Amino acid sequence: MTTTAAALPLSTFYGGWEMYQRNLAEIIAPLSPEQLVLPASSRHYSIGMVTQHVIANRVWWFHVWMGEGSPDLAPIAHWDPADPVEVPPRSSAELVTGFKATWQLVADVLARWTPADLSQRFAPPPQMREEERRAIGERTRQWIIWHVLEHEIHHGGELSLALGGYGLERIYGTL
Helix, strand or coil: CCHHHHHCCHHHCCHHHHHHHHHHHHHHCCCCHHHHCCECCCCCCEHHHHHHHHHHHHHHHHHHHCCCCCHHHHHHHHHCCCCCCCCCCCCHHHHHHHHHHHHHHHHHHHHHCCHHHCCCEECCCCCCCHHHHHHHCCEEHHHHHHHHHHHHHHHHHHHHHHHHHCCCCCCCCCC
């Protein structure tokens, strides 16, 4: 890698992520409470729950694992339906606000980090059970960034498929 490339911010390499996250927020924004509780499929989370899971995942990895962002974001980690802390379902406006706040966290760090920062390792957070910590082990910043991005692509496809199945706007339109 050239010296110039090593000094570029990671946002240079992840430029499309912002548009994708904006598309996710835009398809969730107009949904009614009744639409948010529609199941993504018969044996999966609802549309709202999948969305909460995506938003919470950003905070889990960027804030809880890597210590980035404001402590004000910490409660969003509990939006994940699998989290032991029960939180009520979020409205579409709250979900859009969550997308924006957590995207700002991601955008800020991608603008600050460079390729030289990708090899930094992070131990599992103390909030995890000891057997989970041993099984998962340390992760590099590079692995965490990719994992969050591929997680959003996966669940974005799930949301798009579910919304399209109900005749609602998908990530790339109604086609």
